[in-house]
Amino acid sequence: MLIRAKATTALLAACGLAVGGCGGGGPQSSSERITNGKVVLAVLNDQSGVYADLSGKNSVEAVKLAVADYQKKYGDAAVAKTIEVVSADHQNKPDIANNKAQELYDRQRADVILDVPTSSAALAVATQAAAKKRLFIAVSPATTALTGKACNKYTFHYAYDTWMLANGTGRTVTQQGAREWYIVYPDYAFGQDMEKSFTQAIQSAGGHVIAADPTPFPNDNFSTFLIKATTLKPKPQVLGTMQAGGDLVNLVKQYNQFRLREQGITLSTGLMFITDIHSLGPDAFAGTQFTDAWYWNFDERNRQWADRFTAATGTRPSFAHAANYSAALQYLEAVQRAGTDDADAVVTAMEGYTFDDVFARHAAIRAADHRVTHDVYLAEVKPKADVTRDWDYEKIVQTIPADRAFRPVAESAAAGCTLG
Amino acid sequence: MIRWLLTRIATGSPWARYGLLLAGLLLAGSLPWFVYPPVAMDIACWALFAMSLDLLLGYTGLLSFGHAAFWGGSAYVTGVVAIRSGLPFPVAVLAGTAAAMLLAVPIGYLATRRTGIYFAMVTLAFAQMLYFVANQWRDLTGGENGLQGVPRFLPGVDLSDPFYFYYAGLPMVLAGIWVAWRIVHSPFGHVLVAVRDNPARARALGYPVVRYKVTVFVLSAGLAGLAGGVFAISHGFASLEDVYWTTSGQVVMISILGGIGTLWGSVLGAILVVRLQDALAMSGFDGIGIVTGSIFVAVILLFRHGLWGTTRDLLASARTRLDAGRLAGSPHTERPHELAADGQVVQPQR
Numbered sequence: 175m176l177i178r179a180k181a182t183t184a185l186l187a188a189c190g191l192a193v194g195g196c197g198g199g200g201p202q203s204s205s206e207r208i209t210n211g212k213v214v215l216a217v218l219n220d221q222s223g224v225y226a227d228l229s230g231k232n233s234v235e236a237v238k239l240a241v242a243d244y245q246k247k248y249g250d251a252a253v254a255k256t257i258e259v260v261s262a263d264h265q266n267k268p269d270i271a272n273n274k275a276q277e278l279y280d281r282q283r284a285d286v287i288l289d290v291p292t293s294s295a296a297l298a299v300a301t302q303a304a305a306k307k308r309l310f311i312a313v314s315p316a317t318t319a320l321t322g323k324a325c326n327k328y329t330f331h332y333a334y335d336t337w338m339l340a341n342g343t344g345r346t347v348t349q350q351g352a353r354e355w356y357i358v359y360p361d362y363a364f365g366q367d368m369e370k371s372f373t374q375a376i377q378s379a380g381g382h383v384i385a386a387d388p389t390p391f392p393n394d395n396f397s398t399f400l401i402k403a404t405t406l407k408p409k410p411q412v413l414g415t416m417q418a419g420g421d422l423v424n425l426v427k428q429y430n431q432f433r434l435r436e437q438g439i440t441l442s443t444g445l446m447f448i449t450d451i452h453s454l455g456p457d458a459f460a461g462t463q464f465t466d467a468w469y470w471n472f473d474e475r476n477r478q479w480a481d482r483f484t485a486a487t488g489t490r491p492s493f494a495h496a497a498n499y500s501a502a503l504q505y506l507e508a509v510q511r512a513g514t515d516d517a518d519a520v521v522t523a524m525e526g527y528t529f530d531d532v533f534a535r536h537a538a539i540r541a542a543d544h545r546v547t548h549d550v551y552l553a554e555v556k557p558k559a560d561v562t563r564d565w566d567y568e569k570i571v572q573t574i575p576a577d578r579a580f581r582p583v584a585e586s587a588a589a590g591c592t593l594g
Numbered sequence: 595m596i597r598w599l600l601t602r603i604a605t606g607s608p609w610a611r612y613g614l615l616l617a618g619l620l621l622a623g624s625l626p627w628f629v630y631p632p633v634a635m636d637i638a639c640w641a642l643f644a645m646s647l648d649l650l651l652g653y654t655g656l657l658s659f660g661h662a663a664f665w666g667g668s669a670y671v672t673g674v675v676a677i678r679s680g681l682p683f684p685v686a687v688l689a690g691t692a693a694a695m696l697l698a699v700p701i702g703y704l705a706t707r708r709t710g711i712y713f714a715m716v717t718l719a720f721a722q723m724l725y726f727v728a729n730q731w732r733d734l735t736g737g738e739n740g741l742q743g744v745p746r747f748l749p750g751v752d753l754s755d756p757f758y759f760y761y762a763g764l765p766m767v768l769a770g771i772w773v774a775w776r777i778v779h780s781p782f783g784h785v786l787v788a789v790r791d792n793p794a795r796a797r798a799l800g801y802p803v804v805r806y807k808v809t810v811f812v813l814s815a816g817l818a819g820l821a822g823g824v825f826a827i828s829h830g831f832a833s834l835e836d837v838y839w840t841t842s843g844q845v846v847m848i849s850i851l852g853g854i855g856t857l858w859g860s861v862l863g864a865i866l867v868v869r870l871q872d873a874l875a876m877s878g879f880d881g882i883g884i885v886t887g888s889i890f891v892a893v894i895l896l897f898r899h900g901l902w903g904t905t906r907d908l909l910a911s912a913r914t915r916l917d918a919g920r921l922a923g924s925p926h927t928e929r930p931h932e933l934a935a936d937g938q939v940v941q942p943q944r
Contacts, residue, residue, distance in 0.1 A: 268740045269833035273632070280756075281630060281876075294739040298831065301743045305754065305830075362738035391738065 207514045209285070212256035215241070215502055216284035218274055218299065219314070221263040224392050224420030225291040228447035229314050229494040232487045233289050234261045236495045239482060240502035244510075253510050260284065264295050266392075271295035275302040275310075285515045286311060286505050289498055291419075293317035293364035303328040308517050311501045314494040316418075316445060317367040318581060321543040322589030327521060330544045333497035333533075334467040336364070336371040337581040339444055342465030342552050342574055344375035344414070347442050352412040353381045358399045358425070359416035359444075361388035368416035368444045376414075384410050389417070396425045400432045403439055416444040423453050430458055447492040451555055451567045460557040467550050468493035468533050469568050479532045490565040493533075500533035536576040542593060543586035550579040618861075622764060629869065631756035632828060637868045638760075638767045639825040644848040644860035645774045646817035651846070652855030653778060654810050655790035656706070659714040659842050660721030661818050663701070664694040666837030667724055668819030669826035673741040674734060676827065682748050687766060687823035694819025695812050697724075702811030706804055718839060725837045740833035744826055756828070763824045770820045777813060778857060786810055818845075847886070851893050853900020862901045 217234045220226050241257045260282050264271035271290065278284040279302065286309040290296045296315030303310035304326040312320050313332045316339070320331040348355075355376055359365035365388065373383050384406050387399055403413050413434060417425050422443060429441055446464045470480035470491050479499070483491045504524070509515050512523040525541035534548035552572040561567060625634040643665055650656045672690030676683060705716040728735045735741055746753040746762075753759045777783050788796045789803050797803050826832045835841065844867070852863030867886060874882045897904040 267833070267835065268738075268742070269829070269831055269835045272740075272742075272829060272831045272833075276632060276756075277630070277876075297739060298742055301830070 208254060208256075209515055210283050212258055212283075213254040213506070213509060213515050214258045214260060214282060214284045214286075215505070216278040216282060216287045217259065217261040217289050217498065218264055218271065218278060218287050219261075219289040219291055220266050221261070223266050225266060225314075225418070227449040227453065228419055228492045229289055229291050229498070231261070232483075232489065232491070232495055233313075233498040234259060235486045236483060236491065236499040237288060237502040239486065240499045240506065243503060244506040248510060253513055254506060254515065257506070264290065264292070266292040266295060268292075268294040268298040272298040272302060275299040276306070279303075279306040279308050285309065285517070285520075288501055288505075289313045289494070290315055291494070292362070293319070293367065294362045296320060297324050297363060300324050300326060300329040309505070309520060311505060313497045313501050315364065317363050318371065318586075318589065319363065319367065321545045321581070321586045322591050325543055325586070325591040325593060327593060328517060330501075330524065330539065330546060332501045332546045333493060334445075334465075334550065335545075335580070336367045336444075337585075338467075338550060338579050339368070339465045340371035340375035341579070342550060343442060343444065343463060344372040344381075345379045346552055347412060347463060348376050348379035348381035352440065352442070354408055354411045355381060355383045355414050355442075356403050356406055356410035356412070356439075357383055357386040357414040357416065358389055358396070359386065360391035360393070360418070360421060362391050364418070365389075365391065365416050372414060372416070372444060384408065389421075392421055393417075394424055396428050397432070400428055400434060403434060404432075404437060410439055412442045413439050414442045414444060418445045419447070419450065422446065422450050426450075426454055426458055447494065448490065448565065448567060449492050452490075452565060455558065456555055456561055456567045457558045459555040462555045463571065464553055464555075465550060465574075466493060466553040466568065466570075467548075468496045469551060469553060469570060470496070471566050471568070472551070472570060475532055496533040500531050503531060504529065504534075504539075538576065540583060542583045543591045544593065545580055545583075545586065547576045547580045549576050550574045618858075619768075622768065626757055626760045630872070631760045633868060633872050635756065635760050635763055635828040636825070636872075637864050638764060639821045639828065640845070640848060640868055641861040641864035642767050642770045642774075642821035643818050643825075643845050644852065644864055645771060645857055646814045646821065647845050647849045648854055648857055648860050649774060649777060649786075649810055649814045649817070651849060652857075653783060653790060654786045654807060656709070656807065656811070657714045657846070658705075658717045658811075658814070659839070659846065660701075660717030660719070661815075661845055662837050662839065662841035663717075663721035663724045664698060664815040664818040665822035665825070665841060665845070666728070666832070666834075667697050668694040668822040669832040669836045670728060670735055670741060672823035672826045673744040673832040676744050676747065677741070680745070680747065683746055683753075683762075683827045684748070684766060687820065687827060690823035690826070691816050691819040694822070695816040698812045698815030699808075702808045702815070706807040706811060718842065721837065721839060721842055725834065725839075728834055728837050735832070738834065740831055741826075742831060744830045744832065746827055746830065759828060763828060766820060766824055770817050773813075774817055774857060777810070782806075782809075847890055851890060851900055853897075853903030853906075856900065856902040856906065859900045859902030866901070 215237055217237055219229050219233060221230050237259050241259060245252060262274045262278060264274050275287055278287055287299055288311050290299050290312055291314040293315045296312050297319060299310050300320060307328060310329045311332050312329060316334060316336045318335045318337050320329060357369055357372060359369040369386050376383055389396065389399060403410060415422060415425050441462055443462055443464050451459055470476050480491050483495060508520045508523040512519040524539050528538045530537060537546060537548035539546050551570045552574060553568040554571050556567055556569050647658060647661050650658050668690030671693040672686045675681065675689045676686035701720045705713055708716055729737055746759055748762060753762055785801050785806055789806055793803050848863035848867050849860055851866060852859030870886060871882055874885060899907060
């Protein structure tokens with residue numbers, strides 16, 4: 175039945191192609207305000223691997239919340255009358271992400287792809303977005319290449335990036351007196367970029383990176399690197415780990431087993447999600463400072479949204495969940511302003527827009543490099559004794575205002591981004 | 595009607611063969627009308643890849659468990675050439691093919707000194723070496739990120755739509771399939787079968803066995819490289835997955851599912867496996883490995899000679915019966931010589 179339906183669709187599509195001649199692409203009449211009669215939001219992320227907890231299927235729920243909010247706000251006046259949310263699992267592999275993105279755009283008629291953790295996968299999706307001329311809002315990948323040499327008209331970078339993390343964590347920790355660093359990073363686009371950004375931030379704050387080692391990704395056993403940390407000369411004061419998700423959890427477990435903290439080597443994490451703290455318990459991380467893009471228990475507005483999210487999923491939101499909600503909402507708002515889901519019109523509606531929502535405070539979408547800027551936070555993990563309720567793991571030390579939190583436009587241009 | 599057709603096929607009538615060939619070409623030409631065009635291209639590439647393996651496994655009795663080295667090696671070379679030179683894609687693919695064949699010379703020279711499981715392990719080891727080279731040589735291959743944004747350039751033609759690219763890539767694959775068919779049906783191919791069945795006797799007859807093995811290894815690598823190059827252009831991407839051992843494993847599986855020593859079985863196997871993976875992925879089902887694995891086990895248990903091989907065996911027994919009937923009438927009917935060589939039961943060597 176399904177196969178027959180598919181064959182019929184394929185046949186119809188093929189007939190359409192034959193009639194349309196060598197025009198290529200799907201037929202699009204300009205009078206049609208919403209292509210295919212519906213807006214399709216596609217969430218492409220890791221649904222079973224090391225990044226499944228920090229984003230995964232719950233991000234699909236977050237996007238559904240955004241759709242509900244959009245429909246409630248505009249009712250009959252909504253430009254996007256029918257909204258469909260689809261999702262796919264890219265298993266953190268760039269080749270699978272490449273194929274899935276192509277399929278989402280072609281077969282599922284996705285108007286926008288959201289999320290895509292794992293930088294290497296995100297770069298592949300950005301290439302597809304440019305080729306298919308459809309939107310990609312990169313929510314949970316971190317590489318600054320998305321607003322550097324890989325930037326393009328249809329790609330936006332939403333929640334955070336390696337520059338923002340290094341600027342928050344690397345600089346602050348170094349200025350607090352931890353000058354000697356040993357960095358370990360996962361050996362793919364994200365880790366390589368993190369290592370570069372952190373080294374820059376540490377050096378500009380007067381610190382020194384003794385050694386930086388790549389690790390396989392994903393990886394279970396970090397003992398080689400943990401032993402090496404103790405034998406380095408001079409002895410590092412900080413072990414800077416750029417691992418994320420399940421890898422970070424593994425590394426921290428082993429860091430505690432090897433008792434490095436007792437040997438005077440403190441831990442600093444490049445990227446941490448609240449789901450990581452939850453899976454090991456706050457004591458494993460207590461005192462660790464890190465940069466957070468959003469915290470659910472920051473204020474009343476966040477708590478209210480977090481409660482809605484918890485009602486839908488049974489767990490507390492990480493910043494990636496909130497950012498996916500926000501990205502979907504802002505995309506739909508842009509469709510509303512543009513009056514169509516035509517990709518070029520939506521891009522124009524998004525560029526230069528300033529807004530403030532539950533995730534993104536004092537936010538702006540930069541036209542020059544498509545970086546979305548917003549307030550970010552320097553957070554510290556509370557010791558277990560201070561945790562008063564479930565998931566209440568963080569103390570916000572300082573708010574880094576939106577205009578200082580992200581890489582300046584000039585640096586993006588220097589990195590090779592030539593939009594507009 | 596069908597009975598008549600089957601009878602023609604079973605008796606090896608040339609008209610039936612042309613009919614089958616025409617049907618095959620029609621299927622190849624109309625594939626992207628029925629399946630998603632990139633998937634259609636995948637089927638074509640995997641079919642040629644499996645065929646290249648079948649040259650070794652089915653016709654020479656050598657199980658290569660490192661064919662991903664040639665498929666993926668060519669994918670990287672094709673990608674690098676296409677990105678850096680901006681030449682039309684067929685040139686890039688041919689460069690990849692040539693690179694795969696060059697790579698196959700030392701590997702084949704060393705690996706063919708051994709047979710059976712040792713041969714498989716040596717090829718696997720070389721493929722894994724290439725995997726780590728591709729992983730570490732980041733400037734050239736992009737390491738874990740893969741080689742992204744491989745262009746599909748052909749002067750004067752817009753190939754951005756995968757539907758049109760299929761028709762641009764298909765002739766290259768068909769040419770590869772034709773080469774494989776020529777190899778099998780040449781005197782060289784017959785010597786290969788002799789080497790497979792009894793290497794000592796082949797040597798005694800004066801055939802340089804090792805040289806034959808190395809030659810077919812290099813040819814096979816070239817065809818795998820051709821398929822890998824088209825695959826990389828089709829996806830606009832070359833990744834570590836292409837040189838990983840799972841890719842070597844998948845092509846062995848496709849070849850065995852279709853039936854080794856049959857060539858055309860590889861096409862059946864590729865259609866089955868690629869379509870199945872696509873359908874399962876689209877339905878959001880996670881256990882792709884379980885389903886393809888179960889089918890593999892079932893085919894091995896029930897159809898010893900694969901899908902094509904079993905069909906051919908059934909037709910062969912039908913032919914024997916027909917021949918028996920005809921022999922009663924006219925005692926001088928000869929069985930076609932070629933089919934006798936081709937229709938043998940394949941027993942890969944240890």
